[in-house]
Amino acid sequence: MNFDNILKDVLGKSKDLGKTLFKQLAKQAAEDANDFLKKSKESLKRAAVLLAEGKIDRDDFEDLVRGKRDLAAMRALRQAGLAKAAIDTFINGVLNLFIDAVFAAIP
Amino acid sequence: MAGSRPAYPSSPRSGVKRLTAEVDCLVMAAQLLDPRIMNASLRHLLLPFLAILLLAGCSTIATYDKIAYDKATGAKAEALMLMDNATGSYAAHAKEVEAVKLTIAKAFEYDRGRSRNAETVAMWELLRAPDGNLFGGFLRRWREKGSFKPDAIAIKKPDIEQAFDEIIALEIGKPNPKKD
Numbered sequence: 001m002n003f004d005n006i007l008k009d010v011l012g013k014s015k016d017l018g019k020t021l022f023k024q025l026a027k028q029a030a031e032d033a034n035d036f037l038k039k040s041k042e043s044l045k046r047a048a049v050l051l052a053e054g055k056i057d058r059d060d061f062e063d064l065v066r067g068k069r070d071l072a073a074m075r076a077l078r079q080a081g082l083a084k085a086a087i088d089t090f091i092n093g094v095l096n097l098f099i100d101a102v103f104a105a106i107p
Numbered sequence: 108m109a110g111s112r113p114a115y116p117s118s119p120r121s122g123v124k125r126l127t128a129e130v131d132c133l134v135m136a137a138q139l140l141d142p143r144i145m146n147a148s149l150r151h152l153l154l155p156f157l158a159i160l161l162l163a164g165c166s167t168i169a170t171y172d173k174i175a176y177d178k179a180t181g182a183k184a185e186a187l188m189l190m191d192n193a194t195g196s197y198a199a200h201a202k203e204v205e206a207v208k209l210t211i212a213k214a215f216e217y218d219r220g221r222s223r224n225a226e227t228v229a230m231w232e233l234l235r236a237p238d239g240n241l242f243g244g245f246l247r248r249w250r251e252k253g254s255f256k257p258d259a260i261a262i263k264k265p266d267i268e269q270a271f272d273e274i275i276a277l278e279i280g281k282p283n284p285k286k287d
Contacts, residue, residue, distance in 0.1 A: 039265075047262050055258040063248060067240035067266050074230050074241075074273040081226035081277040084168035088282045091166075 006101045014094045021093075025086045029079050036075055040068050169224040171283040178214035179278060183271035185210050186242055190264055193245075193255045204246060211235055211242070227277055234270045241270045 047064050050056045185207045192200050215231040218224055235243040245263060249255060 039269075043262065043265065050258050050262060056256060056262060057259070059248070059252075060256075060259040060262070063240050063244060064262060064266070067244070067263070070233050070239055070241050071266055071269055071273075074233055074270055077226045077230050077233075078273045078277045078280075081168055082280045084226075085280050085282055088166050088168060092282070 002105070006098075006105055010094065010097045010101050013097050014090075017093045017097070018090055021086050021090050025083060028082075032075065032079070036072065040071075044068070166223060166282070168226070168281055169221045171278060171281040171286075172221065175214070175218055175221070175227075176275065176278045178210075178217055179271065179274045182207075182211045182214045183268070183275065186271065187264065187268060190245065190260055190267065193249050193260050194257055196254050197250045197252075204249075208235075208246070227274060230270075230274045230277070234274070242267050 044065065047056065047061055051058070051061045189200070189203055189207045192203065197204070211231075211234075215228070215235065218227045218231060221227075233239060234241045237243045237247040245267065
């Protein structure tokens with residue numbers, strides 16, 4: 001068994017795995033941020049109309065605006081958690097690649 | 108913040124056992140890296156794997172938990188249903204409010220007892236904080252105001268729904284040993 005070759009092979013495959021996983025995560029985070037901004041804009045626009053029409057009061061409006069800040073914090077926490085999950089998935093993926101490579105090398 | 112507090116401790120004996128195993132692992136790794144045992148190029152190649160093996164012993168986030176997922180989805184349904192009643196007086200719905208608060212408290216405490224779960228715990232804290240502007244804040248304002256206009260509920264409800272969805276989405280996104 002050539003351990004040197006096994007490690008080189010696993011290292012190469014790990015790079016691909018890392019690229020795929022973290023690229024997906026970054027793409028998802030960007031889409032998520034856009035979606036949040038779009039939804040917040042629409043919601044605040046509607047709230048401004050309701051406020052002008054007297055259908056909600058100033059307190060409701062202010063609470064809605066401040067709630068968006070809390071919601072943004074929750075989104076950031078979710079992204080942080082998902083990034084950690086991606087790291088765990090990557091580590092497990094590399095370990096599996098390593099195990100597979102060692103077993104494949106056994107004649 | 109409670110999010111950074113450690114999870115409920117397991118028995119001291121199991122903690123010592125785990126620590127001993129980790130120290131043994133580190134000693135073995137150090138021995139492997141000894142230049143008398145391994146040449147420089149192989150050592151260079153092996154380092155990332157040793158780092159990964161060590162990291163594998165300490166996952167960064169809790170794994171998916173069906174009970175936590177069920178508690179969060181259940182709490183979401185109850186909270187949104189309660190919001191629909193907020194056009195009525197708080198006093199008339201005080202019992203229902205307490206029941207939903209209890210459901211959320213149970214879900215929060217369950218998540219607080221899980222290790223490596225700081226993000227979810229922090230999310231629950233934001234969602235239920237009475238001085239915040241999500242569900243906890245909604246209940247406080249309902250009590251203070253007495254009741255809400257229908258449009259005030261309609262404009263706030265999607266945000267509360269989204270807040271619960273953030274917790275649920277993170278739970279779904281956690282590594283699932285049964286699925287992976």
